[in-house]
Amino acid sequence: MRARAALLELFKDEREWRRFFRSCCMSSTHRLTAQTSRFGRELKDRGHRYPAEEVEDALLGLARELLSKSAAAEWDAGWAHELCKDALSHLGKHYSSLSVEEKDAVDFSAQETWDEQMVAAGLDNDPAAFRAALKSWEQAGLEAIKWVRVRGGAA
Amino acid sequence: MMPVEIVLGRASNARKAGDGWLVSCPCPDHGQGREDKNPSVSVTEGDDGRALVKCHAGCETEAIVIAWGLAMDDLYERRDGHRGGGSYTSSETPSTGQPATLENYAAYVRLPVAFLKELGLKEYRHLGEPAVSMPYLDESGENVLLTRSRVSLTSKPKVKTRKGDRHRPYGLWRLAAAREAGYVLLVEGESDCHTAWYHGVPALGIPGANGWKAEWAAYLEGIERVYFVVEDAAGEACWRKLAVTPELQERLYRVELEGVKDVSELHKQDAEGFKARLTKACENARAWLDIAESEAEERAREAWADCGELAESSDILAEFLANLERCGLVGEADNAKLLFLAMTSRFLEKVVSVAVKGPSSGGKSHLVKLVASFFPESAFCQFTAMSERTLLYTEEPLSHRHLIFSEAVGIGGDFQEYVIRTLLSEGFMEYEFVEKSTEGLRPRRIRKEGPTGFITTTTRDRLHAENETRYLSITVADTREQTRRVFRALAEEQVEEPDRTRWHALQEWLEGAEHRVTLPYAAVLAEKMGDVAVRLRRDFSVILSLIRAHAVLHQARRERDAEGRVVATLEDYSRVRRLVARLIAEGVEATVPPTIRETVDAVERTVRRSDEDWATNKALSEELNIDKAAALRRARTAIGRGYLKNLEDRKGRPARLILGEAMPEDAEILPAPEDLGTEPSGCAVDRDLEGIGHPPPPSTEDEEVLAEVRELFAEDSGEEP
Numbered sequence: 029m030r031a032r033a034a035l036l037e038l039f040k041d042e043r044e045w046r047r048f049f050r051s052c053c054m055s056s057t058h059r060l061t062a063q064t065s066r067f068g069r070e071l072k073d074r075g076h077r078y079p080a081e082e083v084e085d086a087l088l089g090l091a092r093e094l095l096s097k098s099a100a101a102e103w104d105a106g107w108a109h110e111l112c113k114d115a116l117s118h119l120g121k122h123y124s125s126l127s128v129e130e131k132d133a134v135d136f137s138a139q140e141t142w143d144e145q146m147v148a149a150g151l152d153n154d155p156a157a158f159r160a161a162l163k164s165w166e167q168a169g170l171e172a173i174k175w176v177r178v179r180g181g182a183a
Numbered sequence: 184m185m186p187v188e189i190v191l192g193r194a195s196n197a198r199k200a201g202d203g204w205l206v207s208c209p210c211p212d213h214g215q216g217r218e219d220k221n222p223s224v225s226v227t228e229g230d231d232g233r234a235l236v237k238c239h240a241g242c243e244t245e246a247i248v249i250a251w252g253l254a255m256d257d258l259y260e261r262r263d264g265h266r267g268g269g270s271y272t273s274s275e276t277p278s279t280g281q282p283a284t285l286e287n288y289a290a291y292v293r294l295p296v297a298f299l300k301e302l303g304l305k306e307y308r309h310l311g312e313p314a315v316s317m318p319y320l321d322e323s324g325e326n327v328l329l330t331r332s333r334v335s336l337t338s339k340p341k342v343k344t345r346k347g348d349r350h351r352p353y354g355l356w357r358l359a360a361a362r363e364a365g366y367v368l369l370v371e372g373e374s375d376c377h378t379a380w381y382h383g384v385p386a387l388g389i390p391g392a393n394g395w396k397a398e399w400a401a402y403l404e405g406i407e408r409v410y411f412v413v414e415d416a417a418g419e420a421c422w423r424k425l426a427v428t429p430e431l432q433e434r435l436y437r438v439e440l441e442g443v444k445d446v447s448e449l450h451k452q453d454a455e456g457f458k459a460r461l462t463k464a465c466e467n468a469r470a471w472l473d474i475a476e477s478e479a480e481e482r483a484r485e486a487w488a489d490c491g492e493l494a495e496s497s498d499i500l501a502e503f504l505a506n507l508e509r510c511g512l513v514g515e516a517d518n519a520k521l522l523f524l525a526m527t528s529r530f531l532e533k534v535v536s537v538a539v540k541g542p543s544s545g546g547k548s549h550l551v552k553l554v555a556s557f558f559p560e561s562a563f564c565q566f567t568a569m570s571e572r573t574l575l576y577t578e579e580p581l582s583h584r585h586l587i588f589s590e591a592v593g594i595g596g597d598f599q600e601y602v603i604r605t606l607l608s609e610g611f612m613e614y615e616f617v618e619k620s621t622e623g624l625r626p627r628r629i630r631k632e633g634p635t636g637f638i639t640t641t642t643r644d645r646l647h648a649e650n651e652t653r654y655l656s657i658t659v660a661d662t663r664e665q666t667r668r669v670f671r672a673l674a675e676e677q678v679e680e681p682d683r684t685r686w687h688a689l690q691e692w693l694e695g696a697e698h699r700v701t702l703p704y705a706a707v708l709a710e711k712m713g714d715v716a717v718r719l720r721r722d723f724s725v726i727l728s729l730i731r732a733h734a735v736l737h738q739a740r741r742e743r744d745a746e747g748r749v750v751a752t753l754e755d756y757s758r759v760r761r762l763v764a765r766l767i768a769e770g771v772e773a774t775v776p777p778t779i780r781e782t783v784d785a786v787e788r789t790v791r792r793s794d795e796d797w798a799t800n801k802a803l804s805e806e807l808n809i810d811k812a813a814a815l816r817r818a819r820t821a822i823g824r825g826y827l828k829n830l831e832d833r834k835g836r837p838a839r840l841i842l843g844e845a846m847p848e849d850a851e852i853l854p855a856p857e858d859l860g861t862e863p864s865g866c867a868v869d870r871d872l873e874g875i876g877h878p879p880p881p882s883t884e885d886e887e888v889l890a891e892v893r894e895l896f897a898e899d900s901g902e903e904p
Contacts, residue, residue, distance in 0.1 A: 036888045039895065046892075046899055051476065059433050059472060062407060069466065093889060094896050097746050 031078040031086040034071050039094075045070070049087075053095045057104035060087055085156040092153065103153045111159060115166040122173045134176040138168040186234035186258050187226060193251035196222045203227030203235075209250035210242040234258045235281075237290055241451050243337075244281060282313045283333050291336045292374050293451050294381050302377065309334050309343070317342075317353070317373050322402070324356035331373070331390070342372065344390075352399055353388030354380070358406070361385035366408040366465075368438075368446070369425070371418065375446040382450070382458050393420045398629065400430035410465050412438045414445050426471055427580060429632050436468035483695035489688035494739040499689075500524070500758065506681040507553060515550050518657045521729075521762050522554040525636065525655065526562060527690075528732035529583045530698040534636035535728045536585075536607060538646055541659035542813050547640035548589060550659060555587060557686040561694075563587055563638075571598045574606070574631070575614055581606070581635045589640040600650060603637060607653045610634045644820050655725050657766065658776075697738055699748040700731040704756065704859040711854035722767050726853070729759045747900070757856040768852045775826070775846045782807065782817040783826045786840050797830055797839035 039046050049067075052060040064084045071078060078086075091100040126134065142165035149158035187204075191197050194206035196219075204226045208219040223239045224247060236244050236258065248255055281287040285306040289296040303318040315333040320326065329348040335341050344350065354376050361367035368379055368386040379386035387402070389395050403409055409431055413422050425431055441464070443449045450457050487494070496502055500520045507519055518539070525535040539547045555563055564579045566588040574581070605612045610633040617624050637654070639646075646654060702708070705727065712723060734741055734751035742750045765776070775783075785806040789798035798806075804814035818840060821827040826846050830839040 033888070036892050039892045040888060043895075043899065046896060048473075050896065050899070051472070055472060056433065062434050063470070065408075094893055 031071065031076070031082045032089060034074070034076045034078070035067065035083075035086050035090055038067075038070065038074070039090075049090075050095060050098070053091045053098035053100040055099060057088070057091075057100045057102070057107050060091060060100040061107060063087075081159065085159060088155040101153075103150060104155075107155070108150065108158060111162055115162055119166055119169045119173075122170060126173065126176065130176045134172055136169055136172050138172060139165050142168055185228070185232060187228045189253065189257055190226050190234045190236065190251065193253060194224070194226065197226075198222065200225065208238045208240060208242055208247060210238070210246050211250070212246075213238070213240055213242055232259075241293065281336055283315055283335055284313045285315050287336060288315050288333055292377060292447055293454065294377055298381055299377060302380070307332075314343075319351050319353055320356040322355045322358060328355075333373070342390075350390045350394055350396075352402060353390065354386060355402060357385065358387065358402060361387070362405050365406070366410060367403065367406050368461075368465075369409060369411040370446050371412075371414055371421070375412070378447045378450045378457075379461075382461070384458070384461060386446075389421060393417050393424065395421050395424045395428075397424075397428045398627075400428045401628075403431065407434060408436060409434050410436045410438045410468055412440060412446060426475070429582070432471050432475075435471040436465070437471065437474060438464050438468045440464050479695040483692055486688040486692035486695075490685045490692050491739075493685050493689050494692060497737075497740060498758075499736050500733075503557065503686075506557070506686070509681050510553055510556075512550065512553055514660055515546070517762050518550060518659065519554055521655070521657055521766075522551065522638070523557065524729050524732045524736070524759070524762070525638070526554065526558055526585055527693070527736050528728045529562060529585055529636055530693060530735055531700075531728055531731050532610070532634055533724055533728045534583070534585070534634045535725055535732070536637040536654045537639075538651075538654040538656045539638070539640045539659060540644070540656055541640075541642070542816055543642050547659050551587060551638055551640060557683055559687040559690050562690055569599075572602075574599065574602050574612075575629055580632075582632045583634065585636040585638050587638045604650055604653065606631065606633050606635045607637065607650070642816075644816070644823060655763070655766065658778075693735060693738075696735070697743070697747060697749050698735055699746070700734045700751050701744055701748045702727065702730060702734075702751045702756075704753065707859050708756070708854065711858055712852060726759065726763060726767065729763065730755045733759055745900075753856045753859060756859065760853050760856065764851070764853045775824075776820075778817055779821050779824065779826065780846060782814075782821050783842065783846060786818075786821075786827060787842055790841065795839075797841050800838045800840070803840065 039049065048063075049060075052063050061084055064080055064087060067087060068078065068080055068083045071083065088100065091098055095101055123131070123134070142161050145161035146158055146165060149155075149161050191204060191206070194204075194209070196207040197204050198206075205222040206224045206226055207222045208214075208224045210219075213219045213223075219240070224242075225235075225237050225239065227235045229235050234257075236247060238244070238247055245255060248258065281291070285299065285304060286296060288304075289299055303320070305316050307314060307316055309332050312334065316330050317333065318330050319328045321328050328351050330345065331348075331353075332343050332345075333341060334343050353373050357380065358367070364385050366385065368384055370376060370379060370386050370388055372390065373388050376386045376388040409425075411422055411425055413419060422437060425435055428435075440446070440449055440460075443452055446461070449460060453460060493499065493502065500523060503523055504516055504520060512519060522537060522539075525537045528535040539551055541547045555565070561584070563585040564577075564581075564587070566573065566586065569588060574586070602612060602614075612631045612633070613628060614630075615626055615628045618627050639654070708726075709723065730751055733755040734749050737755070738749045741752065744750055782803070785803055786798045789802045789806050790796065793802065800811060800815050800818060803818060804811045807814055807817075809817075815838075818827060818829075818838065822829055822843070825844045826842070828841050828843045830841060831837065
């Protein structure tokens with residue numbers, strides 16, 4: 029059973045959790061994502077253990093499916109910005125370790141397709157797809173850096 | 184006899200251990216009431232002959248000494264016939280008798296000396312007494328912002344700050360670890376920080392039990408969860424300060440440690456189980472949002488008991504006016520109602536600001552004061568005196584509040600006008616400046632959260648040009664008839680003042696009630712309002728806010744939409760229209776205020792009758808039957824609008840008033856309510872959701888459960904008020 033299904037079971041069984049979920053959704057995306065660990069712990073107590081990211085994506089998805097007019101169901105640029113910031117910072121660390129020649133030679137064009145998918149996910153208001161595209165975007169960037177390093181700037 | 188010998192004479196089970204002795208602890212509570220079978224009190228002799236006593240199970244030295252039937256003085260060598268600590272005895276540490284050396288501090292908090300040294304703690308002498316210095320490093324960990332000193336282990340003051348040093352949170356240089364962990368523990372003081380860090384728990388110390396400053400929230404940026412450990416009454420006060428820090432609210436959690444005072448105490452009591460117990464306490468922590476929600480519900484229940492009948496009235500403003508008249512207010516019905524609605528608009532994102540204009544002693548302040556008396560103090564803040572920068576430095580919350588002041592208390596400086604304008608237009612205000620500190624010149628930023636409304640009284644015809652358009656201007660009556668009415672009211676016997684409790688309760692209930700309003704006719708209204716002037720754009724938002732405020736006020740009798748928003752009715756618009764139609768038309772000069780029309784007509788009549796080609800101010804005041812100051816004020820307004828001209832341009836000479844441009848015919852700016860229809864085709868709130876995509880379709884395997892859960896959510900929503 030995936031996190032989404034487990035959360036649906038939880039909401040089916042527990043009115044209090046439905047109320048809490050609604051209250052989070054009505055406040056903001058930030059409040060909902062800040063409560064991810066709380067939902068995660070409850071699922072764990074019920075015998076399901078999921079990575080926090082999966083629970084967060086499932087919560088954001090359910091906000092769109094169950095409470096489509098709530099604040100948390102809207103596309104949250106701040107949330108996306110935080111994810112991008114982390115990815116950029118990670119990529120930046122690797123990039124800064126390159127020599128001047130390597131920096132000139134590195135080719136990030138493989139990221140473009142993921143870049144487009146991130147934009148599409150944003151337009152579709154699909155946080156899970158956005159996160160997946162961002163991860164691939166980051167991976168493509170890391171591979172490009174690794175490649176140029178292996179080739180010593182001759183790539 | 185040396186102090187050590189005195190101690191050993193009283194102690195039991197003494198045996199030699201290293202340079203000193205181990206003896207049984209005499210405290211009855213030792214080991215949770217179990218006897219100290221394995222001696223755990225060390226007794227050694229200090230360099231100056233004093234007896235150093237320490238129970239490794241944590242019993243207070245004073246308690247041990249008392250249990251032995253001794254006094255703390257007995258631990259010190261007798262000099263000149265007197266016991267006493269000599270230069271090593273701090274007068275501020277009577278309860279432990281132990282000077283604040285690093286070793287004693289380490290023993291007191293039960294942490295290794297080496298660990299404390301790693302944190303930069305050092306022993307030094309403060310005013311001749313031992314003390315431990317604790318450096319406060321900046322976020323980089325490279326610069327010392329200030330150094331505080333632990334001068335006593337148990338007595339107050341335990342910690343001293345050097346004069347001139349500004350307090351900061353303790354542990355800024357360790358916040359990177361908190362960001363990584365996704366949480367931070369806010370604790371009181373340094374020793375709790377030391378304990379938390381020792382256990383690998385990210386923590387930040389607030390200096391003093393109630394020393395939190397809102398500007399410190401910036402340090403906690405990027406940390407997902409902020410746990411505050413509530414210790415005692417002072418901790419409660421600190422919690423309240425944290426709870427009103429907007430940047431923290433959504434990620435703030437309240438932690439209560441069962442059975443122990445604080446983090447340090449938890450460690451002393453159960454060092455091994457510390458992490459598990461703290462984790463459990465954090466898991467059980469209550470989110471501020473949940474606490475605020477339940478407190479608000481409770482407050483709303485109590486308030487409703489007092490105001491239910493009033494809240495269900497079909498015309499609350501009419502009841503308000505009836506109550507106001509019992510307070511002696513005469514002839515200002517519409518202005519009073521508008522002020523009441525403006526003050527109720529504080530719940531909205533666009534708060535209505537009002538400028539009450541009129542001649543000196545015209546009753547402007549009295550009107551504002553009287554209306555404000557029907558609101559609880561949380562709704563407004565009245566300044567009786569203020570400098571240009573008061574709004575920057577005030578600790579009063581400005582968010583969703585009205586600030587009331589008059590020109591007489593100092594409003595009007597350019598800087599203050601700028602602050603007000605920024606708060607009015609942006610909904611918040613940020614100001615950065617450089618201040619002198621012990622570390623040199625440092626930039627400091629102040630941020631004040633809005634939205635904030637202003638109510639100001641002024642004798643000026645117009646406010647600062649940039650601010651004028653942001654206020655709704657109302658003018659108090661200046662006629663002699665009005666003055667007579669006021670005198671009559673004053674002369675009448677004092678009637679019974681209305682009970683304001685239910686009015687305050689009404690506002691408190693509204694505070695926790697619904698503030699989102701949907702106006703089904705907003706789009707139609709926008710279309711039908713003539714685009715007379717740029718100014719109208721702001722007026723339109725003022726009108727919408729007033730309609731929303733009226734709907735919020737009458738929400739007990741209004742329907743809700745599927746999202747729970749209050750649905751404004753045409754009645755809300757109709758009543759607001761009656762109050763503001765004339766003001767709005769006058770504001771955009773689509774119509775001429777009756778007083779100005781009357782004044783221009785009076786000049787025309789006077790000139791026609793007079794031998795001169797102009798009218799003096801004296802003649803005008805006689806013609807209008809108002810006093811000279813009021814006539815002058817009216818004439819100035821008419822001149823400002825071009826309907827009159829003053830031929831006299833020399834100062835101090837009587838005015839020579841002649842007719843100027845022709846006055847326009849009155850035009851209706853606000854459409855009649857019946858013109859708006861009842862079709863909810865132009866719901867303004869729904870329009871805000873345009874451009875947001877539809878949610879993705881549910882995956883097939885869970886569709887049935889999803890449909891079931893969706894129904895449950897719908898049912899829940901139906902059950903909730």
